[in-house]
């Protein structure tokens with residue numbers, strides 16, 4: 571099976587496809603996350619990926635915790651081979667998508 575070519579792609583279906591099976595770890599707690607780790611599979615190439623990042627502007631949560639949904643932009647960062655990947659990128663197949671964090675859930 572030949573590897574999927576790199577393509578800078580966004581597709582509205584990526585979100586649902588990614589969320590089906592994705593796991594979120596929100597620290598220190600889901601109501602006021604500061605560090606988020608996302609594990610899942612790229613909705614385009616299917617390779618497993620793991621992102622950890624810091625959320626900024628925690629003041630936005632307010633005293634009651636996260637009421638506004640927090641949307642983040644994810645990019646495929648798989649280490650696998652995708653022909654045609656730009657020289658300035660070492661990972662990913664080019665897919666990008668948005669997800670809303672499951673904040674405030676217990």
Ligand SMILES: [Zn+2]
Pocket residue numbers: 612615616617646648649650651652662663
């Ligand atoms: Zn891949």
Ligand SMILES: [Zn+2]
Pocket residue numbers: 612613614615616617646647648662663664665
């Ligand atoms: Zn991918």
